[in-house]
Amino acid sequence: MAKTEFEPSIKSRPVYGELEVRAGKSHLLIADAEGAGAILDLAKSAQKDFLANAHIIYIPKNAGDKYTAQLEGLGARQYYAGPSYEAAVPRIQRVLSDASNGLQIYLAGTEGLMGQAMREATNIGYPYSAIQTEHRGSKARRMQCVHCKGITEDVTTDPFECSHCGLNLFVRDHYSRRLAAFQGVCVDAEDPGNVPDKVEIT
Numbered sequence: 001m002a003k004t005e006f007e008p009s010i011k012s013r014p015v016y017g018e019l020e021v022r023a024g025k026s027h028l029l030i031a032d033a034e035g036a037g038a039i040l041d042l043a044k045s046a047q048k049d050f051l052a053n054a055h056i057i058y059i060p061k062n063a064g065d066k067y068t069a070q071l072e073g074l075g076a077r078q079y080y081a082g083p084s085y086e087a088a089v090p091r092i093q094r095v096l097s098d099a100s101n102g103l104q105i106y107l108a109g110t111e112g113l114m115g116q117a118m119r120e121a122t123n124i125g126y127p128y129s130a131i132q133t134e135h136r137g138s139k140a141r142r143m144q145c146v147h148c149k150g151i152t153e154d155v156t157t158d159p160f161e162c163s164h165c166g167l168n169l170f171v172r173d174h175y176s177r178r179l180a181a182f183q184g185v186c187v188d189a190e191d192p193g194n195v196p197d198k199v200e201i202t
Contacts, residue, residue, distance in 0.1 A: 012175040014115070014128075016135040021046045025053065025102030028095055029076075030117045032059040032085065034137030035109025036067035042106065043074050051076050055095055057088050059113065063137075085113055092117060096124045108134045112142035112153055115180030128177075139202050144181040145169055151181060157198040159187045168195045 019042045027050060029039050036058060043051060054076040060068065072079055082088040096103075105121055107114040114133050121131055140154040150164025158171035162184065169184030176183065188194050 010173045010175065012173075013111075014118075014133065014175070014177070016114070016133045019106050019108060019132050019134045021050055022104045022132070024104035025100060027054040027104045027106065028057070028092075028099070029054060029106045029108075030057045030088075030092065030113070031107070032109035032113040032137075033061040033063040035107075035113065035134070036060075036063065036071055038108035038134040038136050039106070040067070040070055040074075053077055056080070057082070057091060057095075059083070059085055059088060059109075061110075085116060089120070092120050096121055096126075105131045106134075107131060109136055110138050110140065110154075111135060112140070112180070115142065115175075115177070119177070119180045122177075141171065141201065142181040143169070143171065143184045144176070144179050145184050147186060151179075152184075155182075155184075156200060158201045159195060159198060160184065171201055 019038050021042060031039050039056065051074055055078040056071060056076045058071055058081045060081060068081060080088065080091055105126060107117050118128065118131055122128060140156045143152045143155045145162040145165060145167065147167055148162065148165035150162060152160065152163040155171065159168045160171065162169055167186045168188055170187040172183045172185060174183055187196065
């Protein structure tokens with residue numbers, strides 16, 4: 001699957017590029033679902049020492065086993081496939097905290113994964129400019145309810161129902177890097193029950 005293109009309508013949304021091999025002592029590659037395609041494309045242009053010093057962390061999500069064998073076959077120094085991003089967080093934190101100077105970070109896949117992984121890296125001290133990203137696959141958003149502060153993953157419609165408090169939320173086009181999420185506000189607060197028809201979001 002090719003790189004995902006967004007309409008240039010949300011100023012706060014991070015700008016995603018295309019992964020390129022950078023010189024470094026070690027390489028951390030984190031992807032989910034169709035983001036595996038970006039890692040496979042990157043590997044085609046990489047030298048053998050790149051993969052010999054690479055740690056791949058992959059969350060298949062709805063891609064299932066589609067990319068598993070190909071990723072394992074790359075021969076990275078370490079490869080981990082996890083059931084969810086949450087399950088992979090301790091490993092990501094460990095790799096980032098143990099890394100020496102020269103670690104290169106590559107993120108690919110959904111906005112939710114890249115935002116959360118980027119937050120982990122910047123919390124350690126890596127600048128945003130040092131982290132490469134490439135969006136592949138679903139345009140679903142990670143949303144925070146401004147009322148209960150709960151996070152709903154993979155939102156594809158506007159409005160949507162908060163998975164924590166059940167409010168019908170309007171999808172605001174404002175992305176928070178601190179939260180790694182967009183924000184949702186109650187759509188029928190002044191007129192309970194008056195909820196617009198759902199539309200697909202991009």
